[in-house]
Amino acid sequence: MNNPKTIKNIEQDLIDDFSLFETWEEKYEYLIDLGKKLAPLDPAFKTEDRKIKGCQSSVWIHSYTKDGLVHFEGDSDAIIVRGLVGLMIMVLNGQPSKEIVGAPLEFINTIGLSSHLAQTRSNGLRAMIKQMKMDAGVLG
């Protein structure tokens, strides 16, 4: 499915959504909810060599192309990180490879995720993004 919105459009939507959250609880409930709704990844793709090992949890990203656009599926054993996977998929799914590779993804700082998630955990986020961009580069 072609995503009619650009990465920048979706980032702006998220910035708007997050600006409505007044407490840390709302932010995390949103992420937890995203994590719960994320479609489970086929266990065949949850292999050891595709595992992005974080400090305490693991992430798997499965990437493929359809109609010339890059698509992602993903999973994690921890629910908040799963929510982050869902968030990144929301932003990058169905976009052209070149756009994904070049996306600065500034919304992460704007919505306050980098400060809300401690250093090691945003490193996990960084590793996740790095993998998605690398996959997009290879697939593109």
Add this chain to the structure above:
Amino acid sequence: METEGTYDVQAIRAQFPILSRKVKGKDLVYLDNAATAQKPLAVIDALVHYYSHYNANIHRGLHTLADEATAAYEASRTAVKDFVGASSPDEIIFTKGTTDSINLVAHSWGKSFLQEGDEIIITSLEHHANIVPWQMIAAEKKAILRVIPIDDNGILDMEAFKAMLGPKTKFVSVIHVSNALGIINPVEEIIRLAHEQHAVVLVDGAQSSVHLDIDVQTLGCDFYVFSGHKIYGPTGVGVLYGRRDLLESMPPYQGGGEMIKEVRFEYTTYNELPFKFEAGTPNIADVIALKAGIDFINSIGKPAIRKHEEMLLEYATAQLKDISGLRIIGDVKNKVSVISFIIDGVHPQDLAILLDNQGVAVRTGHHCAQPLMHRLGIVGTTRASFAAYNTLEEIDVLTQALNKSLKMLL
């Protein structure tokens, strides 16, 4: 000092500046004491005072500052000697920490005394610091590393240990108190049994030194090691207690200044104990401030602190057991003030993130004991560990924060 009712936890808290800070807008509830303890003002002041008033290199200078610094450094050694009940300050070696102490012994003792086919015994509860150095020296010497099994509650299988012991057993290195579960191991019996086979015993006291009364002569261990930062002292300083004859028989670990008597290009003779094992300029400031940490403990008394911590442990255990789906790992009688738990369907990392947002600092993960987690069939736990300054109110905050987190997650 240990009479009932006189334990003034607020007066103790007042000595710890960090306890009045906020985290994410909430009062800090620090329950990660098994990782590192917070520092009383006396320890912080000792560091500042040293650098502001008598910073100098020790043991070699002839000026006033060097004299004062040397005296303070050696006073700390004497305080440590008393803290663990050693017979002489010469048996106290300052290191960087528990890890450094174990590496020193594994390397120096192992190099001289281990031979192919010899056996080293550790337990299933070990911290990586008491596993990896032994794997390294065992690989080098073609020695064999054996592991005392545990039951599902984390209790050591002493029958298996007895069966393991034999003439091949050369070294037994055991964790006194489990950092992951809080369980106190029967080290007295382990030492007695190992000594019957003439094996040398090291006790990893990283977790026991702060809670239990330690007398190395009564224990009868050959080495006892711990870290300053877990006994309210600074990071970067640790202790190796070693029996004098053993330390004397061991070669130096590192070469350099301080540890020598005489150096020529053709040969070097080594200094006496304890300096033989303290090459280079030591961590003078932190060693000096370590005494302030010990003085803090002594000012209250370990029995009084223990009584307070046991009360906290009992209260917290009862509170946590009321949470549905929560299971305490290592729920045994003989333990220090550590509660390690898992909750059905909840990843420890999610819990840690949500607790942190409520000002509560706990530790989650494998606690540097991956083989133990593997044995117990879990990826990790959430661990709350209590210290002299924690309160019942803080445990209420923990319980409320846990309940709130679970509501958000489940």
